[in-house]
Amino acid sequence: MSLKLPIYLDHAATTPCDPRVVEAMLPFFTETFGNPGSRNHRFGWEAEAGVDAAREQVAQLIGADEKEIVFTSGSTESNNLAIKGAAYLYEKNPAGSGKPRGHIITAIHEHKAVLDPCKRLQKEGFDVTFLEPGRDGIITAEMVEAAMRDDTILVTVMWANNEIGTINEVPRIGALCHRREVIFHTDATQWVGKMPTDVEKDQVDLLSLSGHKMYGPKGVGALYVRRRRPRVRLQALVDGGGQERGFRPGTLNVTGIVGLGKAAQIARAEMDADADRLFRLRKKLEDTITGQLDSTQVNGHRERRLPHITNISFGFVEGESLMMAIKEIACSSGSACTSASLEPSYVLKSLGVGDDLAHSSLRLSLGRWTTEEQIDYTADAIVKSVRKLRLLSPLYDMHKEGIDLSKVQWAQH
Numbered sequence: 001m002s003l004k005l006p007i008y009l010d011h012a013a014t015t016p017c018d019p020r021v022v023e024a025m026l027p028f029f030t031e032t033f034g035n036p037g038s039r040n041h042r043f044g045w046e047a048e049a050g051v052d053a054a055r056e057q058v059a060q061l062i063g064a065d066e067k068e069i070v071f072t073s074g075s076t077e078s079n080n081l082a083i084k085g086a087a088y089l090y091e092k093n094p095a096g097s098g099k100p101r102g103h104i105i106t107a108i109h110e111h112k113a114v115l116d117p118c119k120r121l122q123k124e125g126f127d128v129t130f131l132e133p134g135r136d137g138i139i140t141a142e143m144v145e146a147a148m149r150d151d152t153i154l155v156t157v158m159w160a161n162n163e164i165g166t167i168n169e170v171p172r173i174g175a176l177c178h179r180r181e182v183i184f185h186t187d188a189t190q191w192v193g194k195m196p197t198d199v200e201k202d203q204v205d206l207l208s209l210s211g212h213k214m215y216g217p218k219g220v221g222a223l224y225v226r227r228r229r230p231r232v233r234l235q236a237l238v239d240g241g242g243q244e245r246g247f248r249p250g251t252l253n254v255t256g257i258v259g260l261g262k263a264a265q266i267a268r269a270e271m272d273a274d275a276d277r278l279f280r281l282r283k284k285l286e287d288t289i290t291g292q293l294d295s296t297q298v299n300g301h302r303e304r305r306l307p308h309i310t311n312i313s314f315g316f317v318e319g320e321s322l323m324m325a326i327k328e329i330a331c332s333s334g335s336a337c338t339s340a341s342l343e344p345s346y347v348l349k350s351l352g353v354g355d356d357l358a359h360s361s362l363r364l365s366l367g368r369w370t371t372e373e374q375i376d377y378t379a380d381a382i383v384k385s386v387r388k389l390r391l392l393s394p395l396y397d398m399h400k401e402g403i404d405l406s407k408v409q410w411a412q413h
């Protein structure tokens, strides 16, 4: 069989829908199209049965009770509801009192869907601490504990990072928060469905997950909201028909929810085998690249990482040229296009990766249908492209001659 190009290695951005998920969704567009809120006829009941089954499947994936699952449009909404909804309800001082409304702890290399709600709360009178990770990218329970104050109301730390795949100390942070009676939210978008999750054992109070990061459809996700020990309350962010116990009103996205449920069921059954296989493939990819090229580094902690994500920096190549050279491999770079310029990734910067290296970094994320053939092709293409680009680099020549570039006095322009 010949290899089809381009090769998709950007599963941390989104995953394809599993065909079994699509199959489960299809009847809910046509035959079973009812509104689950319609209590008086069979159309409504059948749609509701589909939603109930999905709620059970999502709950089982994370060790929750189905009453603790609130369906949303995805992790961005789940994060907003968790963070703002908890902050408004648990505030210690009212707005305008001259005192901070409450203290929130998060980290500087969280996803924007956590950082932006936190920044909004900061503008509205809450104090926010943005923890800085070490070079390994990990947030530990000790870092969180050192930042805790008497008025801390919420800790929000992601389970696994979307750019580098590093895994924060979630069960230990959960235990700390429970001891201190602080609400603990985790953005588990990259974690759930890939790694075993048990909100009881891991002591999580609020957890965000998203369909399209786990082989389900886009535009659907869930927020887990703990109901006992402690019972977590939230202020809803929109007003309406009272669906989802008032946390998230609006007619349910039945097809999406059914798809998310099916994706959760498949993930629960297959995550161990998927993780083993992807770990071996990623290792082969990393070992080949770092074995054949000098001046490369894998970013983030070497062991505490998701099995399917790698983030590699290549010295002495220009990021944009590298992306151009490997056009047939769909992956992410360490640069984010903002309106005016190419900004180096704030996640890599937070680990102390310099701007140049951050620009010449690639995030390669593998998925359920990634093959060994694709990995071999990718490793080979990257090695060849980097070698070719370095042939054009005077800096690389100097480096090879043993000149310490950090000590070179450059001529003034």
Ligand SMILES: *Cc1c(COP(=O)(O)O)cnc(C)c1O
Pocket: 012, 013, 073, 074, 075, 076, 077, 111, 113, 158, 161, 162, 187, 189, 190, 210, 211, 212, 213, 219, 220, 221
């Ligand atoms: C993708 C992602 C999100 C956003 O999820 P949506 O469902 O697309 O809104 C939030 N957090 C992390 C860590 C993600 O990877």
